[in-house]
Amino acid sequence: MTLSAAPRISCEVIETRADVARIFNIQRYSLNDGRGIRTVVFFKGCPHTCPWCANPESISPKIETVRRESKCLHCAPCLRDAEECPSGAFEHIGRDVTLEELEREVMKDEVFFRSSGGGVTLSGGEVLMQAPFATALLQRLRRWGIHTAIETAGDAPLSRLLPLAKQCDEVLFDLKIMDAEQAKTVVKMNLPRVLDNFLRLAEEGINVIPRVPLIPGFTLSEANMNRVLAFLIPSGIRQLHLLPFHQYGEPKYRLLGHEWTMNQVAVPTEEEIATLRQMAERAGFLVTLGG
Template structure:
């Protein structure tokens, strides 16, 4: 598969005020983003360009407008305005929230957190793009006794990452393409910094769970998994989450008039994954499918 180099996008593209963040979704009753029943808050904006990203609406830090054909009433005079559309065919993706607004919203699920040992997970996009807000938000939740987590690629200065990670009960940390040159070219990720941040979080006593996206043509191969296991070998890690590639995000690309670079790529089967899973388990790790 031939891909053009990823555009260089920095975390400075978007740095809103510490008391305001831009999100694009709140997903309730999730079982795959940390322990127990979770409410997942998706932050808008990402400096990376993973070809397999299932949330293309998360990439731009800007509020975007999309049109959903199935809801369109064919109005005689369409203003293409989400605020005026009578059927909801035109929809804004992204909204700005304050700490207080977001806290009220997630606390609607408090009973499920406490009954299941769950909590709140911040995802994206890349939550590190809005790290100051996210840190304050998680600190408020922990004061209320709610468990917290983030999902991140870990590619930022450690001074930005550490305060946010310290406000978490666990950090779900993606390890993608291990080859540093290819990670930079394909994903716009500084893999050397990612790995050093992973080490430093563990050294700081923070619970870090590595997650391995299993992507055909990129990470679903013995060489990449071998490199990940070699990196983890001297570290205090007991559990690894495997995230098999899927095609669920494809319709969103069409709605946003974006190109889905993974069109035609087959979702890996259990047989495809089995040799790598066995290799990881033989190395002494507990494997969780889907995180």
């Protein structure tokens, strides 16, 4: 099979609706995407080209069909149809849901939200690519008194980000490569816009929590951490989540037929993580590993 890079789409041009969204997973009982026990909704589509992305199935906004060899009965002839496949070897990644459907689905977990102080987190992909729907969904959940959060890289017009962020109790905001030219080249990110958006959310009094993925060769360096801290200190924010690189996404790349270019990259050592953590703590930050 020929390996290819995953397709990308601009965050500026995707068509968005307020009544239908495309998602690819709902993860229940999560403890790492906001406070308490959470249900995480993963939206499909991402404009960035992060080589370390652990969710390659989130990148394309299209519904994709994959075949799992372990389930395949090697039928002859093969219909290559997820609806007709007798073993479930062929399956779709991605589905369209309405506001009402998704609201009912996540509210099945209300008892866990109430008992743990948890709630619903919208992730991706990049949730800003479907901001009208996400904003409308969080408005509905807040009427139920549900704690709400999003995970985002913040790289979109403020007119798209701010209304959504105002419906959140927490905005988990990724700060990645802090060199503007490298961010543009490596991950196709408009870093000046990202940083301006972060500061605007903070000025609005929104509970924005910065997160830094620790990626060898990209962000796992004292230089990048110094840039993160220099940016955050004037904002007055003193929380910081560190997200160490891992290899858990590799099987997904094989399943999709995409190349995993990070296969030879070692996960950060405890010493490397401790060095960056201590830098942040010495600067006055409350550091959470993971989150």
